[in-house]
Amino acid sequence: MRPTIGVFDSGFGGLTVLRELLSGVPDAHYVYLGDTARLPYGSKSRETIVRYALSSGRFLHEHGAELLVVACNTATALALHEIRAELPIPVLGVIDPGTRAAARACAAAALGQRRGVLVLATQATVESHAYARSCASAGLEATEKACPLLVPLVEEGWMPDGSRADTSVVTSQVLRIYLGEALEQAPATGAVLLGCTHYPLLRGAIERTLGELGHPVPVIDSAQATAEVVAEELGVRRGGGPVTPGRCEFFATDSVAKFGRLGTRFLGRPVEDVRLVDLGG
């Protein structure tokens, strides 16, 4: 029996989580919702975010989701508890899996004195201090660094690995500034945790920049860590025989054309047949 996994985000970033899920749990069916008409969640009040996240979760449950992944850091930080209380299916967020992976990375590197985790995230996620709490409960000390320019840089497609030298320079320099400032503040950093679902697209560049700054620590991708937890939850064994990929349905609450266009970059494969859905204001 193939499970149907529901995944939602306020926009496109959650597609980096879906990308890892498609690789880690390839034979499941997926139903993805990008609540693009109401993005960004990050600047809204807690009440509003809970309301939006609940309606997104409910929509996916009604569309067959048997397990729900909240692929949005803000919604995980502010609404995970409420969604779990309402929906009769398992609900996973992106924060605790990221923290667990960071703890493993610190342990593996035998960094006894380096229990510091540098969390890169949006302003809203930093202000929620959800990562600081999650890390504290795992015995790690988080330094949370807001990086407001990274989302627009990713959405502009100004990748440092891209083909254009002029835009690459900008993104590389922005990463050097953010990471330089953060490491100065947190020199005992043993791992860097990507606390925004847009950032995995910059992972290679972040690793390179950490090396250039003389601080080559592991970079943990919450998307990947979340996919691993989902695979565990479903008892998926790796390395089995060939699998037939399941269905993948996409819904968005604003322009489906834009969702398809921008989404393809995040998913790393074409995002097609996006359907428009109205969840209200």
Added chain:
Amino acid sequence: MRPTIGVFDSGFGGLTVLRELLSGVPDAHYVYLGDTARLPYGSKSRETIVRYALSSGRFLHEHGAELLVVACNTATALALHEIRAELPIPVLGVIDPGTRAAARACAAAALGQRRGVLVLATQATVESHAYARSCASAGLEATEKACPLLVPLVEEGWMPDGSRADTSVVTSQVLRIYLGEALEQAPATGAVLLGCTHYPLLRGAIERTLGELGHPVPVIDSAQATAEVVAEELGVRRGGGPVTPGRCEFFATDSVAKFGRLGTRFLGRPVEDVRLVDLGG
């Protein structure tokens, strides 16, 4: 009799318009609303933007505004007509004043063949094509260029005239890329129009970059142009005797501390005694 002028924006950018108003019409009383809980307007649907803008305008009218300035390009583009229809006071937007100033600049430069205006704006304003329509009605041909990185750069305080060389480099390079791309697309540009109320903080750098690109055309600031139209509307004569500045009240719908902190940069003077107001969701 001092008039009371109401000014609103979804956030801080409208303070660049207030700044010009305080200089052009210094003896008026001002009441400013930053609808920060609901920002950005730009990514919302037309219906939602109209609803938000109407409630913001209504609030200022109830707080004594005898003339209303919609100091937000998105709200001007999508809701000016509706606000005018509802409120019994004169209502001015930022788009037509900017276009008029651009037309004057093109005429003054005797650029017979250069009737092209390059409009720099946010994605939402570009997609509304409000500037293209406004320019067309003034006999100008607009090229609208979306510059999504400029707002976060300004909000980060990464000014190219700033004290830090590393952040200056980023903003300068971003401007070179955006302006280079736009001029390639619109070589007959006779003036550059700043179609976002955040951009006046980058005006000097934009002028410098246009020079470096061999295209030193006038840069028109909608904020300044709007203040001139308000002064005309009120029959303010320049160069009179000394004036006693009027009152200036600030309201915001989200964190007043953040509004004061970030607002000071946009207004160019301290933003104090900000009061929190709830306009609903």
